[in-house]
Amino acid sequence: TAAVLSGRELAAAVRAATADEAAALTAAGTPPRLAVVVATADESSAWYVRSIARAAEKAGIVCDIVDLGPGATAEEIRVRLGELSADDTVHGIIMQTPLPAGVNAQETALAIAVAKDVDGANPVSLGRLAAGLPAFAPATAEAVVRILEHHEVPLTGRHVAVVGRSTVVGKPVAHLLLDRNATVTVCHSRTADLAAVTSAADVVVAAAGRAGLITAEHVAPGAVVIDVGTNPTPDGGLVGDVDAVTVADKAGALTPVPGGVGPVTTALLLQHTVRAAAR
Ligand code: NAD
DSSP states (O other), rough: OOOOOOHHHHHHHHHHHHHHHHHHHHHHOOOOOEEEEEOOOOHHHHHHHHHHHHHHHTTEEEEEEEEEOOOOHHHHHHHHHHHHHHHHTTOEEESSOOEEEEOOOOHHHSSOGGGTTTTTSSSSHHHHHTTOOOOOOOHHHHHHHHHHHHHHOOOOOEEEEEOOTTTHHHHHHHHHHHHHOOOEEETTTTOOHHHHHHOOSSSSEEEEOOOTOOOOGOOOOOEEEEEEOOOOOOOOOOOSSSSSSHHTTTEEEEOOSSHHHHHHHHHHHHHHHHHHHHO
16 A cells, blocks of 8 residues: 655654744844735635644744735736835735636736745746746645655656646646656646556656546556645545545555645745745
């Protein structure tokens, strides 16, 4: 049965290092500060924002939730992001999704200063990442790679299949993996034979947002499977994109949901914020 690639231990280590850096910055007169811009009444989004705020507080990072309400216009959100970008006391900016209907996330995120773009939401950050220039990667994409490195999964020369091509996860994770010399195949909703591609891979990264998409037939014996999906269940729980019961019998290792990519993502957002404050 597959080894469990927990993210909790790595997340705790990142949080501890971040708290030390935050304390040093605060002692030096620069308390690190994160602003989370919200423009939705979505309940799961509110839950996520509260969890970031709690984690920030515990790490000694000031966290401002800037709630513009679900009726905010694109212009209002851009202006607020611009003000926060110009505010020297703010070091990190997160633009929470979903945004109000009709507001384009990529266009709006252009208003986040790249130096404060701790969740890699500005398309300029993604472009810099692709070009090999310093930039913050989206925290979820970075979390995938950090978990693989933490558990010493070799990447050089290995075939990684990424399922999902979003700007938030699939595309940036593909770039981060290329930078580690993996051979990367990016699959998506129009991929003709998903199982044929993923079952030929040494590592599968599932980021489609479809519960149960990845079954045993999608996975090679002994492969490493990273489950990025977070799909709500009717009873208020959370499941990934991987059918954990059948895949665990075949894969070599698998991240749990919850307790895998999620906690590392939150920890990295905070780490990015203290790094931004230190500059
Ligand atoms: P998205 O909806 O923007 O993108 C989904 C991608 O999956 C698309 O590129 C689509 O082509 C692909 N896809 C959809 N159905 C498919 C199918 N049947 N076969 C192959 N590919 C398919 O979603 P996203 O923002 O990239 O998020 C993906 C998942 O990751 C979601 O479950 C989301 O909740 C989760 N997520 C988790 C974290 C975390 O911290 N753990 C953070 C961000 C997103």
